[in-house]
Amino acid sequence: DGGITQSPKYLFRKEGQNVTLSCEQNLNHDAMYWYRQDPGQGLRLIYYSQIVNDFQKGDIAEGYSVSREKKESFPLTVTSAQKNPTAFYLCASSRWTGRNEQYFGPGTRLTVT
Amino acid sequence: GQQLNQSPQSMFIQEGEDVSMNCTSSSIFNTWLWYKQDPGEGPVLLIALYKAGELTSNGRLTAQFGITRKDSFLNISASIPSDVGIYFCAGRQGGSEKLVFGKGTKLTVNP
Numbered sequence: 582d583g584g585i586t587q588s589p590k591y592l593f594r595k596e597g598q599n600v601t602l603s604c605e606q607n608l609n610h611d612a613m614y615w616y617r618q619d620p621g622q623g624l625r626l627i628y629y630s631q632i633v634n635d636f637q638k639g640d641i642a643e644g645y646s647v648s649r650e651k652k653e654s655f656p657l658t659v660t661s662a663q664k665n666p667t668a669f670y671l672c673a674s675s676r677w678t679g680r681n682e683q684y685f686g687p688g689t690r691l692t693v694t
Numbered sequence: 695g696q697q698l699n700q701s702p703q704s705m706f707i708q709e710g711e712d713v714s715m716n717c718t719s720s721s722i723f724n725t726w727l728w729y730k731q732d733p734g735e736g737p738v739l740l741i742a743l744y745k746a747g748e749l750t751s752n753g754r755l756t757a758q759f760g761i762t763r764k765d766s767f768l769n770i771s772a773s774i775p776s777d778v779g780i781y782f783c784a785g786r787q788g789g790s791e792k793l794v795f796g797k798g799t800k801l802t803v804n805p
Contacts, residue, residue, distance in 0.1 A: 585736075587736075612791070621797065622797060623697055623698075623700075623782065623795035623796055623797045623798060624737075624782070624784075624793075624795045625795075626792055626793075629791065629792065631791065639792070669734075671736050671737070673736075677791075680725075680742065680744060682727060682739055682742050683727075683739075683784075683793060684739060685729075685736035685737045685738070685739075686736050687735055687736045688734070688735065688736045690734070
């Protein structure tokens with residue numbers, strides 16, 4: 582089946598540690614995105630990538646980093662510089678041309694204590 | 695960043711009732727998308743709209759792209775318990791690669 586996978590579903594870390602969230606897609610989509618969702622809030626864009634080896638900052642990139650070495654993969658690292666990292670993280674992908682609707686993965690809930 | 699104004703924030707309805715929710719902006723959008731999110735899951739795309747005035751259905755769901763291009767509406771007819779969830783609107787402005795999201799409408803359906 583084609584789709585987007587995120588792992589793990591739940592992640593727990595101690596404050597001060599970096600943590601990497603995985604996102605893989607087999608939809609052959611060019612673009613991939615990372616969003617953060619907090620309770621009662623809409624989705625806020627962290628980073629996005631149109632093509633391999635290129636990515637752009639979204640609205641809340643501080644304290645996060647990404648890489649895009651393969652078309653299928655777009656991992657997100659939450660660094661110790663992120664002041665409030667506990668949140669639900671969503672990965673999405675889309676075609677880049679035409680009617681490029683974004684499709685989402687199941688999400689990773691990160692808890693930092 | 696910009697956000698869309700989505701209303702109502704929450705709705706409590708009886709099974710079988712129809713539901714209406716909307717999304718507005720002070721800016722013009724070229725694309726409107728409606729998503730549904732179940733608790734602890736990723737949003738699922740319900741309907742995509744690309745032309746002003748467009749009316750599109752997906753089963754019991756109908757969405758419209760407002761004539762002014764500054765708003766969109768989602769209607770659910772004859773609601774059932776599995777309609778429970780949070781409904782998000784999202785829009786894309788011309789020349790932008792990014793989606794702007796509303797804060798969601800939380801729907802509760804009482805059987």
